[in-house]
Amino acid sequence: MKLLVLGGTRFLGRHFVEAAIQAGHDVTVFARGVTPSPWTSSQLTHLVGDRDPRKGQGLAVLEGGSWDAAIDLSGYVPRCVEASAKLLETNVGQYTFISSMSVYADASRPDLDEATPVAVLADPETEDIMAHYGALKASCEGAVRAAFGERALIIRPGLIVGPHDATDRFGYWVARFLLPERLGDRPQEAVVFAPPSRPVQFIDARDLASWMLDATVERLDGTFNASSPPRMWTMGMLVDVLIAHAREAGKPVVPRWIDEAKLVEHAITPWTELPLWIPATDVESGGFMEFSSAQAVAQGLHVRPLSQTVADTAAWLAVRDQANAWKNVLSADKERALLAAA
Secondary structure (H helix, E strand, C coil), X not given: CEEEEECCCCCHHHHHHHHHHHCCCEEEEEECCCCCCCCCCCCCEEEECCCCCCCCCCCHHHCCCCEEEEEECCCCCHHHHHHHHHHHCCCEEEEEEECCHHHECCCCCCCCCCCCCECCCCCCCCCCHXXXXXXXXXXXHHHHHHHHHHHEEEEEECEEECCCCCCCCCHHHHHHHHCHHHHCCCCCEEEEECCCCCEECEEEHHHHHHHHHHHHHCCCCEEEEECCCCCCEEHHHHHHHHHXXXXXXXXXXXXXXXXXXXHHHCCCCECCCECCCXXXXXXXXXXXXXXXXXXXXXXXXXXXXXXXXXXXXXXXXXXXXXXXXXXXXXXXXXXXXXXXXX
């Protein structure tokens, strides 16, 4: 199968391209050329351009090409996604767009499915991704559907984790228990947000990539939330796995469960300083870690054991370049202050 990948050299795209190459597909990667490609020209075709048609040669290198499917991993601005969808409408069989569970207008309750209303941009001209990420992704979905109709596959992942994830949102917890030295001079006790029963939800990038490839090859259409089933894991379960691996690695790290009122008192930033933590007071995000993924699971989405994701993430973190790492996570000084006050 001839596949065109828009993006694909960093995280999820990297895993997708690797899976496609191993499956014997003919892969073309379109990217800006900023991130070095991990593949040689003998493994795939590299095309250099820009998603934004206003920059440089834009999408010009794609003109006249023909592919069985396009996989859009780097679409965030509706204007740019519309440009690629319109250009490829007649010379691509199917368009797979990677969206986000952040598209939903109201995430205050659990078990939201794909029929839940999505956010709408108050200003259709805005391109402020940080301020309007979810609504922009929803608008991008609309651009893809307008061009491809029933040939469009929309995938809405939750938090994506695993090797090559540079966001530190999952990697922080793996490093804190298994590789604490990578985070500086840390105490033996690790601050963890209470209660242990709080649900956490994410998907290993390799599981997502494998399912994306299968769904694209099968020409699946429609819209799918893609993550672990809701309440499959809790923070307590994740910490238990981390402790087990830490003991095997000879790391004497133990959790210190701290009530979120104390975290708020010490001005700990949810989600960034303590990844995965969404305070109960954030009512609008009350269901954010409990989305329904039943439709994707019914279509073959597989979730590997949590222990495997932790082990593989640790192996990658052990050799990752530390430059620009851990910029926003809880500092050692703040952690010690919290432990002393709790």
